[in-house]
Amino acid sequence: DTAVSQTPKYLVTQMGNDKSIKCEQNLGHDTMYWYKQDSKKFLKIMFSYNNKELIINETVPNRFSPKSPDKAHLNLHINSLELGDSAVYFCASSQVEGNGYTFGSGTRLTVV
Amino acid sequence: DAKTTQPPSMDCAEGRAANLPCNHSTISGNEYVYWYRQIHSQGPQYIIHGLKNNETNEMASLIITEDRKSSTLILPHATLRDTAVYYCIGRGGSNYKLTFGKGTLLTVNP
Numbered sequence: 001d002t003a004v005s006q007t008p009k010y011l012v013t014q015m016g017n018d019k020s021i022k023c024e025q026n027l028g029h030d031t032m033y034w035y036k037q038d039s040k041k042f043l044k045i046m047f048s049y050n051n052k053e054l055i056i057n058e059t060v061p062n063r064f065s066p067k068s069p070d071k072a073h074l075n076l077h078i079n080s081l082e083l084g085d086s087a088v089y090f091c092a093s094s095q096v097e098g099n100g101y102t103f104g105s106g107t108r109l110t111v112v
Numbered sequence: 113d114a115k116t117t118q119p120p121s122m123d124c125a126e127g128r129a130a131n132l133p134c135n136h137s138t139i140s141g142n143e144y145v146y147w148y149r150q151i152h153s154q155g156p157q158y159i160i161h162g163l164k165n166n167e168t169n170e171m172a173s174l175i176i177t178e179d180r181k182s183s184t185l186i187l188p189h190a191t192l193r194d195t196a197v198y199y200c201i202g203r204g205g206s207n208y209k210l211t212f213g214k215g216t217l218l219t220v221n222p
Contacts, residue, residue: 004155033209041197043156043212056209090155100146101210103155 006104023091032074035090121217130187134200137181149196190220
């Protein structure tokens with residue numbers, strides 16, 4: 001069983017479209033995250049949820065809206081996609097004071 | 113989170129120990145040192161973390177200096193599969209986020 005699974009793995013879409021990326025973790029962790037890795041390979045946190053509550057929002061545009069229906073799921077919806085949104089998006093989960101984060105395998109988003 | 117400094121790249125021969133340094137001179141008393149790595153096109157992978165004492169697990173050893181201003185990640189017998197970007201991160205226990213820097217690209221050569 002994959003601990004943190006993201007779907008889809010690849011997403012190619014046109015500018016202006018709306019798309020969602022889903023994430024699920026089966027580790028029983030309390031906290032989930034979305035990270036963005038751009039073409040320069042910098043990994044930046046976008047959002048963090050703890051028990052379905054938003055904890056961190058790192059000045060991400062309003063077009064990005066995370067949703068956590070339960071503590072095992074954290075989805076990312078993106079409105080009005082722009083070329084600059086092209087990146088690899090990683091979902092992760094952790095216990096707050098546990099051994100570390102477990103990351104998913106990433107979703108490569110390409111906006112054309 | 114503590115600011116960390118790592119060399120941008122290192123090389124290591126296959127089968128030899130890889131020693132990756134990290135400076136974290138501003139680390140505070142309750143901040144742990146975490147190490148992650150990212151193999152090309154994959155999600156980052158947790159390796160090890162420590163507070164004051166040296167730590168060892170099945171992947172690596174972590175040596176933290178007594179003043180906690182620096183640490184070294186040791187991969188005892190590097191393999192080609194260990195080629196990756198290695199990130200050293202200072203993180204407080206109640207801090208909800210990991211902040212990644214630029215890391216060190218370790219290339220293991222045959």
